[in-house]
Amino acid sequence: MYYDGIGTEANEKKGFELMLKVAKSSSLGAIHLKHHAQFNIGRAYFEGYGVEQNNKEAERWWIQAADDGSPNASVLAQTMLGMLYSRPDFLNLKQAFFWHSEACGNGSLESQGILGVMYLQGDGIKQSEASAYECLKEAADRGNVYAQGRLVQLFYNKKLFTKASDLARRVVAYTDVEELARDTGCLAAYITKGIAYACFYLSRCLALGNGLRMDKEEAEKYFKRACELDPVVSHDFHLDVAYGIL
Missing domain, CATH: 1.25.40 (Serine Threonine Protein Phosphatase 5, Tetratricopeptide repeat)
Structure with a gap:
């Protein structure tokens, strides 16, 4: 107290x-x-x-x-x-994976989302897209906003553009990060990062007409919001676009 x-x-x-x-x-x-x-x-x-x-x-x-x-x-x-x-x-990273696994097994929503990303990137464990999807999907369904944002990324990279844009639309509608943190028990910084991911990939869908109607003005709006939410992640996104990775 x-x-x-x-x-x-x-x-x-x-x-x-x-x-x-x-x-x-x-x-x-x-x-x-x-x-x-x-x-x-x-x-x-x-x-x-x-x-x-x-x-x-x-x-x-x-x-x-x-x-x-x-x-x-x-x-x-x-x-x-x-x-x-x-x-x-x-x-x-092996210790990081161990502790997130223990926490996830004991009900941690935060760790479940992070485990999904570790499987996706092969951090501390052999890379497994199937395990990544399983962790991210379950965490996203339970309300983990970071997992939702990374699931948008996974859908986009698999060229499942309609799924990516539909989920991104739901995630970018979040505005009260502190309330989400209280409701889910997840860190505000990770919630913000999840919304930034959704904003960026929605921006790409709108800019290229992937999964929805092309709208350059809306694309620019969501890209700017991604930059405001997480400048570091947005800088990496910008480089990926510049080098033709995305």
Whole structure:
């Protein structure tokens, strides 16, 4: 409560101290809170909130919270370890795949979408378009916006333009990213990225008349929105178009 300012004024330092107390407690009454406290301590170190920022300490506490992938442990910690091991400074894609697999098996919607992308790109696992589609489709159906955006990409690259444009139309209609994050438990950054993917591929469909009527003006509008949502991804898209890849 102190950490997030729920029901009281936020006090990150006091919140961190209380979480540390719970995590180190041997009381039977604190057992059911231990993994959650360990996750939040890792989160505090990762964000530098109430304590000096330290990714190694974040990793250490998340490993404790993840408890070897136990379904009774912190599934959020399992997902965050998957993300941590995908970062350049901690890069270990096999570990990333392992932790996302554990989290997905324990119900993580976020990790299910990321697993689909890892299968699609062959990151940490042998590339498998069939497994990628299975993960992305199920995650998309459950409301994972990032998975929806990447599924648009998969449809487009398979030249299933009508499917790509139909799904993209639904995804670009999303406007309240924070509400989607609350409803799905997925990170706002990944939701934004998913909408950017949908905007870009809808732009290509409109520009080329793939799967729907050509409309250059609408195409430009969605390309600009993709750039606003995620400049880095949009830059890569722009290069792909310039070099004739898309």
